[in-house]
Amino acid sequence: MADKWNNYKSSLRLVNPANKKKLDIIVVGTGLAGASSASALGELGYNVKVFCFQDSPRRAHSVAAQGGINAAKNYKNDGDSVYRLFFDMIKGGDFRAREANVYRAAEVSNYVIDHFAALGVPFARDYGGMLDTRSFGGVQVSRTFYAKGQTGQQCLLGTYSSLSRQIAKGTVTMYERRDMLDLVVVDGKARGIITRNLLTGELERHSAHAVVLATGGYGTVFYLSTLALGSNASAAWAAHKKGALFANPSFIQIHPTSIPVLNDYQSKLTLMSESLRNDGRVWVPKEKDEKRHPNQIPEAERDYYLERRYPAFGNLVPRDVASRAAKERCDAGYGVGDTGLSVYLDFKDAIEKQGKKAIEDKYGNLFEMYFKITGINPYEEPMRIYPAGHYTMGGLWVDYNLMTTIPGLFSVGESNFSDHGANRLGASSLMQCSGDGYFILPYTIGDYLADEIKTPRVKTDIPEFEKAEKEANERIEKLMSVNGRQTVTSFHKRLGKILWDHCGMVRSAEGLKKGIQMIDDLEDEFWKEVKVSGTANDYNQELEKAFRVADFFEVGRLMCQDALDRNESCGAHFREEYQTEQGEAKRNDKEFAHVSAYEYNGSKKEEILHKEPLVFENVELKERSYK
Numbered sequence: 128m129a130d131k132w133n134n135y136k137s138s139l140r141l142v143n144p145a146n147k148k149k150l151d152i153i154v155v156g157t158g159l160a161g162a163s164s165a166s167a168l169g170e171l172g173y174n175v176k177v178f179c180f181q182d183s184p185r186r187a188h189s190v191a192a193q194g195g196i197n198a199a200k201n202y203k204n205d206g207d208s209v210y211r212l213f214f215d216m217i218k219g220g221d222f223r224a225r226e227a228n229v230y231r232a233a234e235v236s237n238y239v240i241d242h243f244a245a246l247g248v249p250f251a252r253d254y255g256g257m258l259d260t261r262s263f264g265g266v267q268v269s270r271t272f273y274a275k276g277q278t279g280q281q282c283l284l285g286t287y288s289s290l291s292r293q294i295a296k297g298t299v300t301m302y303e304r305r306d307m308l309d310l311v312v313v314d315g316k317a318r319g320i321i322t323r324n325l326l327t328g329e330l331e332r333h334s335a336h337a338v339v340l341a342t343g344g345y346g347t348v349f350y351l352s353t354l355a356l357g358s359n360a361s362a363a364w365a366a367h368k369k370g371a372l373f374a375n376p377s378f379i380q381i382h383p384t385s386i387p388v389l390n391d392y393q394s395k396l397t398l399m400s401e402s403l404r405n406d407g408r409v410w411v412p413k414e415k416d417e418k419r420h421p422n423q424i425p426e427a428e429r430d431y432y433l434e435r436r437y438p439a440f441g442n443l444v445p446r447d448v449a450s451r452a453a454k455e456r457c458d459a460g461y462g463v464g465d466t467g468l469s470v471y472l473d474f475k476d477a478i479e480k481q482g483k484k485a486i487e488d489k490y491g492n493l494f495e496m497y498f499k500i501t502g503i504n505p506y507e508e509p510m511r512i513y514p515a516g517h518y519t520m521g522g523l524w525v526d527y528n529l530m531t532t533i534p535g536l537f538s539v540g541e542s543n544f545s546d547h548g549a550n551r552l553g554a555s556s557l558m559q560c561s562g563d564g565y566f567i568l569p570y571t572i573g574d575y576l577a578d579e580i581k582t583p584r585v586k587t588d589i590p591e592f593e594k595a596e597k598e599a600n601e602r603i604e605k606l607m608s609v610n611g612r613q614t615v616t617s618f619h620k621r622l623g624k625i626l627w628d629h630c631g632m633v634r635s636a637e638g639l640k641k642g643i644q645m646i647d648d649l650e651d652e653f654w655k656e657v658k659v660s661g662t663a664n665d666y667n668q669e670l671e672k673a674f675r676v677a678d679f680f681e682v683g684r685l686m687c688q689d690a691l692d693r694n695e696s697c698g699a700h701f702r703e704e705y706q707t708e709q710g711e712a713k714r715n716d717k718e719f720a721h722v723s724a725y726e727y728n729g730s731k732k733e734e735i736l737h738k739e740p741l742v743f744e745n746v747e748l749k750e751r752s753y754k
């Protein structure tokens with residue numbers, strides 16, 4: 128396993144520089160995965176076209192990442208290594224990821240940090256000037272590099288600078304404000320995309336020798352989530368409908384530390400980074416229905432339930448474990464706040480020990496954000512937090528080359544399913560996105576393109592492009608012509624609630640079956656009652672939302688199908704029928720040590736399940752314990 132990537136890399140075929148110029152690659156997405164891919168491929172000499180729906184690549188959702196990015200540098204000399212990072216990820220993902228892919232992600236993590244440092248990303252440094260690190264959940268070493276609580280923003284700015292360099296050199300052409308509506312497949316190979324110009328409404332055809340999707344995660348399926356409002360599943364879903372298998376759709380991470388739902392009008396939930404659990408202590412009152420102000424509740428009357436239940440990892444247990452523990456306490460009546468659906472995250476001890484300045488240096492912008500949203504000063508009283516939909520481990524199925532089941536269609540970053548199994552560890556997504564884009568895809572895509580050097584530039588006036596554009600137009604007309612009485616957002620909200628209740632933190636066979644029925648009914652209602660205001664040939668955010676919500680019905684249905692099929696609990700997928708006596712996830716390795724990859728089978732139909740067995744030769748499958 129340790130040599131696999133290096134050996135494999137040396138065996139991959141190459142494309143010579145003169146031929147690279149003749150090959151076109153489309154990259155959809157400019158987050159860390161897309162921008163790193165596009166700039167690395169541009170640097171290699173390919174002719175790259177890159178797309179995003181925002182007004183600037185810098186606004187891709189990666190900008191929101193807060194806490195940090197992992198690498199196995201062992202700068203703290205605390206026993207870290209590539210193997211340990213690999214092991215933590217495999218274990219953290221509850222043994223539902225491929226060993227070789229995870230090991231490779233851990234291996235390239237060290238190049239990623241060096242590369243970002245070279246690009247000028249202002250990571251925090253310690254007193255001696257070395258890059259500083261901190262701890263994240265599910266691990267006992269300190270391997271997370273960070274830039275205050277703005278790591279994603281700083282890494283994205285670094286990546287954007289390398290992308291801009293390629294744009295200026297002419298190797299990369301940037302198309303902002305474009306929504307990918309469909310994938311064009313010619314003779315079984317991915318050959319292009321149909322986009323909608325979001326400012327004019329015009330449909331456009333773009334062709335290439337290969338297409339890379341770096342379109343991020345679909346956590347927004349829950350409506351309320353920590354993601355940017357525009358995050359969506361639609362590009363990946365279009366590929367799925369054209370034949371790309373979709374893997375582990377029900378593996379969705381619920382993050383334990385989000386600002387709780389405060390009222391009915393909230394359109395998003397704001398994350399309070401996991402890094403805060405380095406110093407913040409999570410607790411609830413020992414008495415039910417406690418009404419006293421948290422600062423008036425004495426130490427002896429506080430239940431630091433994570434430290435109590437998981438002494439070895441304490442507040443730094445992985446996210447799935449921390450989320451379920453918070454839910455358990457709230458369901459049992461110990462939750463705080465008006466709704467009883469929140470717990471405290473308290474910095475009193477850390478401020479007493481380290482001083483306010485030290486805490487401000489590490490988390491200042493997060494504290495400020497919390498204060499702006501809630502009006503509560505977390506330097507003076509505990510934050511209130513609750514779990515929220517966050518990250519999708521599921522996504523497009525890819526092989527070791529990061530290629531989907533459609534030849535020539537690749538998927539990188541959060542849009543693929545590859546490295547995190549049933550639960551992602553904190554700070555490992557930025558690492559995977561950048562590793563995929565800078566250090567993996569540039570090798571593997573060449574192996575595919577080596578066979579394409581004789582393929583002339585793909586024309587866009589061929590029947591496949593015409594058909595895809597026509598279908599996109601018909602869908603727009605269908606959405607615009609319903610002319611019902613309910614907003615797109617109202618449907619999204621209702622869908623999100625169904626999924627949160629039936630396919631959220633805790634699932635059951637009965638609830639999932641009910642969920643599927645409710646989604647089908649809601650989808651029928653959508654196509655009779657939705658009102659998409661404005662016109663199609665203009666800037667129209669209602670139409671953009673309508674596309675996404677229409678796809679989310681199908682995504683949500685598949686999530687439920689997958690969760691129902693997986694008769695076990697693992698990582699973030701917790702089926703209440705399958706738990707240990709202590710209430711922890713109970714895996715069934717005999718029957719479910721596989722990736723579930725689904726084939727689209729038509730609207731409202733059960734999808735066809737393909738199973739990829741997971742073979743573990745380097746780790747022993749054990750019950751995950753953080754005690």
Ligand SMILES: Cc1cc2nc3c(=O)[nH]c(=O)nc-3n(C[C@H](O)[C@H](O)[C@H](O)COP(=O)(O)OP(=O)(O)OC[C@H]3O[C@@H](n4cnc5c(N)ncnc54)[C@H](O)[C@@H]3O)c2cc1C
Pocket residue numbers: 155156157158159160161178179180181184187188189190191192193194195196197278279305306307308341342343344353354355358359361362398400517518539540541542553554555556557558560
């Ligand atoms: C609040 C928050 C904090 C986080 N903090 C951390 C952290 O500290 N560390 C960590 O490792 N991870 C963190 N994560 C996770 C991490 O930020 C994401 O997993 C990662 O940034 C995803 O990057 P990406 O490049 O795959 O996708 P994104 O950054 O989501 O980019 C998607 C791109 O695809 C484009 N796109 C999408 N759909 C279409 C379409 N239909 N047409 C055209 N373009 C499209 C978008 O325009 C965008 O450019 C956090 C996540 C959240 C929500």
